[in-house]
Amino acid sequence: MRKLLFVLVALSAALALPGQARAIGQCGLPSAQPWWIDFGVLELEPLLSKPGVIAGVSSGTFPQRLRAAGAQTVYWDMYLNRRVGTPSQPQTVAYSIDRANRLFDFAAAQSGCEKPLIALNELFGAHLETPWTQTNTRYRENVLAFLKTLSDRGARPFLLISTTPYTASEQAAAWWREAARYADLVPEAYFGAPSLYAQGPIVGSRRLRVGMRDKLSRFIAIGIPPSKLGVVLGFQTGRGAGGREGLKPREAWFEVVKWQALAARQ
8 A cells, every 4th residue: 555645835834723714725725835635545545534634636436535525635647757758758749738638627527626736746857967868858848838738727736756856057947947837846755764763753853854855955946935845755555665664563653654744844
């Protein structure tokens, strides 16, 4: 079973506190941030089917069932590579725009929202240094066209980023700034639980904060505001994915989960 926590953090905003009136934002989500969004899989339906939960889900009746139980949903698109290609085999811009329009219509229907929030899994080759190859340049053009099409139609895309982003050149920095015009940028920050737990709550928690800040600060340094950034945390239970990695007993795993949540909130 895999579970991710998709934290969309507006670092300048305060948490909404229980008992306070909450303004309603896009698709009925609270206007206050951060949002804590769980990656929704069918096995987790009993845990996700309750008020206060925001789940990133895809197709079928699953999203509707969660909303009927009081949860809120955003659309999760697992295969961005099928829409825009890859750095070595990009699609055309026209193809990417067509797929963006199709995705918008489908996500709106599945989300029950005319202007859906859409998580895009995931940008390939974020770490590649410039000068980019011709194919990667075209791939990046496809991604921008895809994001712009979604944004122009009223969607709020969230671009997940699987590797440490390269931002050191002006060409790369300009591309990231343009992407942030149309989408929130959400790097993935996965940590193996056994080594974190062995380091203890002080050193382990510091490692979490430093790791998250490293990825986010690269964007802030090139002028992207914190309100356009988020982070994906990994709570996978299978081995080899940077989550629990077999850590026992379960109380030790719960402790590491707590450290990750606190570090993300900070």
